Amino acid sequence: MDMQVSFLDRLFDAGLLIETGVDGLYGRSGQFEDVIAAFERLIDRVGGGDGAEAMRFPPGMNREFFETSGYMKSFPQLAGTVHSFCGSELDHMSLLKCMEVGDDWTAGQEATDIVLTPAACYPLYPTVARRGKISAKGALYDLQSYCFRHEPSKDPARQQLFRMREYVCMGTQQHVTDFRQSWMDRGVEMMKSVGLDVTIDIANDPFFGRAGKMMANNQRDQNLKFELLIPITSTANPTACMSFNYHQDAFGTKWGLNLEDGSVAHTACVGFGLERIALALFHTHGLDVKAWPQEVRATLWG
Amino acid sequence: MNETIRELLGRVGGLPVAVNEIADDADLYAAGLSSFASVQLMLGIEEAFDLEFPDSLLNRKSFASIQAIEQTLTQIVKTQAAA
Missing domain, CATH: 3.30.930.10 (Bira Bifunctional Protein; Domain 2)
Structure with missing residues (x-):
């Protein structure tokens, strides 16, 4: 594990991969x-x-x-799967409220016709x-x-x-x-x-x-x-x-x-x-x- | 045992022929048992007979024919009785 972290860190340090804050999601140089x-x-x-x-x-x-x-x-x-907001203006208000207070705002997201390949x-x-x-x-x-x-x-x-x-x-x-x-x-x-x-x-x-x-x-x-x-x-x-x-x-x-x-x-x-x-x-x-x-x-x- | 296996095979096997037309020693894969259906059959058998297949028996050979399934089940029951 240490070896993995160190190779990842070396790649970040060299700028070859770019950290995003999510494990396994990186930018590339x-x-x-x-x-x-x-x-x-x-x-x-x-x-x-x-x-x-x-x-x-x-x-x-x-x-x-x-x-x-x-x-x-x-x-x-x-x-x-790709989900999106499909609600009304009222739903939008409660979504923003959830985000503001740090509640789960994703519950109302609905599945779209698209799935990640x-x-x-x-x-x-x-x-x-x-x-x-x-x-x-x-x-x-x-x-x-x-x-x-x-x-x-x-x-x-x-x-x-x-x-x-x-x-x-x-x-x-x-x-x-x-x-x-x-x-x-x-x-x-x-x-x-x-x-x-x-x-x-x-x-x-x-x-x-x-x-x-x-x-x-x-x-x-x-x-x-x-x-x-x-x-x-x-x-x-x-x-x-x-x-x-x-x-x-x-x-x-x-x-x-x-x-x-x-x-x-x-x-x-x-x-x-x-x-x-x-x-x-x-x-x-x-x-x-x-x-x-x-x-x-x-x-x-x- | 044979009857229960046949009943399960008919329900989850997705075979293009009727289960009563399949001989005990007939190759179930040749008869159209898909890889996924064989997994469903495995789960159904575990539930019906209240037992668990050990990893070493989770393979195609264990489900190759009705006879093979019976032999596999007998083997599991014997091992569990001995344990």
């Missing part, structure tokens, strides 16, 4: 953003030739789609489903979004609002599992090229409660999730900087994603935790980018 931009260009160089269709959604999604996604079944503790690919599935059948050759998408997860922490690698870059593949089981494998190989090579020491391990999502324990065991038993791990705040518990997920036909069935032959599409996604990768670079090579090894700088900035 221009330098920090430049590292993320450079790493995203590296992702583009590696994955760009695959011809993915790029889509960018804001960090909020349609609440109806969020409900259909089943996120609340698995991760109710992580979700963030929990993973960059969530708005994609209903979007693709609306388009109709997926080509027999499969489909590939490129997404990036700020994502929200309610898990306040002093570990700078566990932020509440962070960016996730993703490639999502839809097609036959063979097609999407090949896609996932190819990105596991590419991920290791990419991290090596920027001087990061990585391991890949089987993983599970942080499902809620005892029922979640079973979901997690099922996920592991079926090799559905792998993570690329890099030591950031702990060597014993390295941080997941990429994840490689095979959803089987779960999203295909849920959203009605069908291939041209009528079969349900299988899906897989590969995600890059952009802040975590930047933090791994700063942790490994130091907080002064100009002092990073020449070959790492060359890979990132040419």
Whole structure:
């Protein structure tokens, strides 16, 4: 824990992250953003030739789609919903009164149609489903979004609002599992090229409660999730900087994603935790980018 | 036991076929039992039989068939009796 606080403090002191008073909610300096931009260009160089269709959604999604996604079944503790004041002038007066005396003024806030995006690919599935059948050759998408997860922490690698870059593949089981494998190989090579020491391990999502324990065991038993791990705040518990997920036909069935032959599409996604990768670079090579090894700088900035 | 399991399976399993058409040794996942439905089945069984699955048995194998569920439950009851 101390090590986590000290790395966070060093990042604040260096001005790379900017304190807001809320754990896991930080501003980023221009330098920090430049590292993320450079790493995203590296992702583009590696994955760009695959011809993915790029889509960018804001960090909020349609609440109806969020409900259909089943996120609340698995991760109710992580979700963030957007609420607003929808009352009358009289309600406004009592709201201001509450704020003035320090009472809870949020009780009257009402849910809007927007939920904070929990993973960059969530708005994609209903979007693709609306388009109709997926080509027999499969489909590939490129997404990036700020994502929200309610898990306040002093570990700078566990932020509440962070960016996730993703490639999502839809097609036959063979097609999407090949896609996932190819990105596991590419991920290791990419991290090596920027001087990061990585391991890949089987993983599970942080499902809620005892029922979640079973979901997690099922996920592991079926090799559905792998993570690329890099030591950031702990060597014993390295941080997941990429994840490689095979959803089987779960999203295909849920959203009605069908291939041209009528079969349900299988899906897989590969995600890059952009802040975590930047933090791994700063942790490994130091907080002064100009002092990073020449070959790492060359890979990132040419 | 078999009857209670079948009744629960019919209620929360979300299977596309009637439960009485499923053999005791039939693969429930192949029959359409989703991961989430298997979790609901687990919670339903715990309530009906007033027991708790240990973490080591919270997995797909324990719920692979009606027979597997019966075996898992027998094992839990035996362990609890011994404790």
